Amino acid sequence: MAKNLGLENRSIPTRILFESLSTLDQLIKGIIPEKEIPALRIGVEKVSSALKRKLEKAREGLPIIGYHFAIPGEYLSCFDCVPICLEGTGYYLATTLLNGVEKYYDIMGNWGHPFHTCTAQKGPMGMSLDGLFQFDAILAPTAPCDNTCASYPFFKYQKNFPLIIADMPFRKNENSYKYFAEQIKNSLIQVGNVIGQEPDFEKMKKHIEIENQVQQIRLEIFELIKAIPSPISNIYNAISAGTFILISGTPENLSFYKEMLEITKYRYEKKQHHGGEEKIRSIWPYMVTYFDMSLCEWLDRELGMSVLFDIFNYNFSKPINTNSDLDTMFYDMAKKTMEWPMVKQSTDFYYSTLEECIRMAKDFSADCFIFTQSIGCKQFGSFPQLLREALKDELGIPMLLIEFDVGDKRFTSLKVIKDKIKMFAQTLM
Ligand code: SF4
Structure with missing residues (x-):
């Protein structure tokens, strides 16, 4: 023992x-x-x-x-x-x-x-x-x-x-x-x-196939979020990011998304909003707070602000082909990894991300963006101002920038974050 x-x-x-x-x-x-x-x-x-x-x-x-x-x-x-x-x-x-x-x-x-x-x-x-x-x-x-x-x-x-x-x-x-x-x-x-082990790529295929199914379900949920009101809860984004990263390839991950899809479809059909009434639709192109996820519920219930998605929930890639040879499978695995959240945005010039944000704002009827800029994340450092200008010029919608740290509550406390969002929300209504 x-x-x-x-x-x-x-x-x-x-x-x-x-x-x-x-x-x-x-x-x-x-x-x-x-x-x-x-x-x-x-x-x-x-x-x-x-x-x-x-x-x-x-x-x-x-x-x-x-x-x-x-x-x-x-x-x-x-x-x-x-x-x-x-x-x-x-x-x-x-x-x-x-x-x-x-x-x-x-x-x-x-x-x-x-x-x-x-x-x-x-x-x-x-x-x-x-x-x-x-x-x-x-x-x-x-x-x-x-x-x-x-x-x-x-x-x-x-x-x-x-x-x-x-x-x-x-x-x-x-x-x-x-x-x-x-x-x-x-x-x-x-x-x-x-x-001291030989990789068993046949075994790996089965887990990749699980994630292919997960990807398909996540895309279905993503499509449903276009509805007004959004049929997901804000906290879905934070939980989905966690399952996606921590338990990918497991049956539990697949069953999480299957259950979430059913709930999302139900809410979509009934036009139900998790917090009661949707007043503001926001896109968070970076991350939500991890040092305190209660922010998600507060936004839903107190402000009626939907977080449509964060960086872990708007990046998708094609399913990996597991029915051909190993080279094809690894080629698709490479593509998937290079399209991964943060990888996709950080290993490219910003034009494509700006265009994607504008497109998503239109497709998902967003009222605003909230960009949480982490002090550690240098390669995103110059992006918020470019995005703010692009959103204003192209669509006339505002963006709030909050400097914080995703995991360290001492940089910007939850209270300060809430106060900033509350003031910003007043300018939208
Ligand atoms: S600095 Fe941190 S948040 Fe930024 S891309 Fe790297 S891992 Fe992601």
Whole structure:
């Protein structure tokens, strides 16, 4: 038993996340009326269930493989392993732990890591420095940002975790996709060499097929959001981002989206809004707050402001072809990864993202944009002003810019964020 617990403790943050989500699950079931906040209720249950299985596998002694969020987690299903998304775990702990994970940002700050870096990486780095993670290998791409490229070597040089990097090209053309397809395949082979396993690409196909179905359902939900009022709740965006990153390729992820589609269709047909009345339709081209997701409910219920989608919920790619040869499958995997949220926006000039935002504003009848600018996210730094001007010139709709940190509540508190949005909303009504 002690031995098994020891094995599970190679990923203590996953155990803490599982325990906090299980407690939350019990609270939701015991306190919140059954039909209320279904995205939260269903999402917490599904993520807990998938994490439980990961912990069981950890107890069996399977290798713990960390992956950067820009690598779709289902790719690691070619191994008997425990795949752990570093950024997803850190941010979900920021939301589920009462005191957040600022302690780990400070641990990294005291170690000498610059304070103005992205907390997506800084959280799991601090947890590793504190001995909470023991990875057998880590897989990351050279995208989407400098923070990623400059932070991941820490795991190799400070923690001695084997680090495998998939080199992602900047340009998006056939040669790039072919090159990156090779990079993904070779990276998986290298991970296999480190953990002493041959990648089983036939097994991986099944999990990719699950995600192909997930993608189709997410697209159906996305289409329904064009309706007025929006049939999703704001918190769906935050929960969907979590399942998408933390438990991709699992049956739980598929069943989360299947249930959400049914609920979304029902609300669409009944013209129901989660908060009662939709007064403002907003697009958040970057992220919602992870240090406190209650903002989503407050916007829905207090302001009648719908968050139509955030960055994790408007990026889609073609399904991966699993019926042809392996080269075709890896080619499609490369395309999917290069279209991934943040990767797509960060590894391109901004024109395409500006055009996409204008198009989405029209298609989804948006009244405004809210851009949450994270201090760590340098490559998005120049974008908000360009977007604000484009939205004003092309459509005459306003954009509110809020400088904050997604995971660290000390930069801009929830109260300040709410006050800014409240004042902005008054100018819209
Ligand atoms: S938020 Fe910005 S800095 Fe952080 S991982 Fe995403 S692209 Fe990189």
